[in-house]
Amino acid sequence: MDLKRQQIHAFTVAGLRVRTTNAAEHQPETAKIGPMWGEFFDQELAETIPGKSANSPIYGVYSGYESDVSGAFDVTAGVAVNAPAKDYESVLIEAGEYLVFEAQGALPDAVIATWGRIWTFFEENPQIKRRFATDFEAYTGPESVAVYIGIR
Template identity: 50%
Template sequence: MTTTPTMTPVAAFHVTGLTVRTRNRDEMDPATARIGGLWDRFFCQSWERNLPGRGEDGRIFGVYSDYESDEHGAFDVTAGVAVPPPVTSVPGAVQIAVQAGDYLVFQGHGTMPQMVIDAWGEVWRYFAAHPQVPRRFGTDFELYEGPDRVAIHIGIAPSAPRA
């Protein structure tokens, strides 16, 4: 399912949740993968329901941040919900500021977790085929629009050509 991503401006917002640090190469090996365990912990401990002050819509986000370099370096992944300002601290949780800017949005749908894996495959294929579109490597995020839909938002450098 190859689709063309859409360019969307995003205003800054905050997500509160649980975080792990990982690398893409670590996620390819079940012995070192951390993202699946992060999501298991997030849902088993009901973070999506128990975060005080969570956004009205209760949508769930996976935020990629604190990139060491590019897609080959280490980065943080936060499973959480958007929280409105003022952002207050939550014991055991972290807060991530999602950067404002232009994002390319890739749509995925199907059965979890394969739909997310397939959608990230589309992201990687797109950037391999379009090296003139530079990623920002500031914040990227997955917005879960239901149990079988995800919109992956990839931050684009301000000088990037329009998709």
Template identity: 45%
Template sequence: MVVEQILGFDLVGLRTRTKNEDEANPATAQIAPLWARFSAEAVPNFRGTPQVYGVYTNYETDYSGMFDVYACSDLLSTDMSEDFQSVHIREGKYLVFSAEGEMPQAVIDLWGEVWNYFSAPECPHERAYTTDFEHYMGPNKITVSISIK
């Protein structure tokens, strides 16, 4: 993992609001259906060579509270439905974790690494809970950027 100063940028995608407790139960999980809808509605409208992101923002409190999740991209056509919304990645300092492997297990494992890192008593960084994001850099490569104070 590395600390990076990231400039702000804008994306467009579909949004849902959830919390980690709900995501642990398949009956109440919102993130998997969000990505399924994004794949069905957005992927056919990609233009050029799009970058795909998962964005976590508008945190109610911390990892235990409600937050918004976006399945989004930097390049979508302008004829998307009104359900597609813009989301801004805030400028700031981020701790960037990376992994390679079969999806979605690589994402799940990487988030486990993130949670373990920040829950360790000797953790030198504190989460800011502003905007965190996944960047899908290829079919088997991902980074997770966590905003830090």
């Protein structure tokens, strides 16, 4: 697995937000992330959120962690903005060091598989600790995503 470490400067993402758990996402009747992304694309929010930063990719941001992979967390589908956007949820991506997991392939399958790789990586490398502050997906093309995991 070709991993990069990258320093990220803080930035703000605005869009739609849901609160969920990994357990809830494994059951179609309780999953919230897929329907939120459906609404995001149906409403064409990537093009209409006010104050969008030039050339912003679409982001999926994980924040508000209750604890670790077993606790509740927030997911925001959005774009980088120059200032919080009225009528949309905003989240600040924390500055710091991130591990970057890249994937190519049909979405959402490629991103789901990447999260599986991420969980396996941290199980096999307990010396590397996640921050559980902000993590994010940057959709860099129609079939490419980079997942940034904050580390200590």
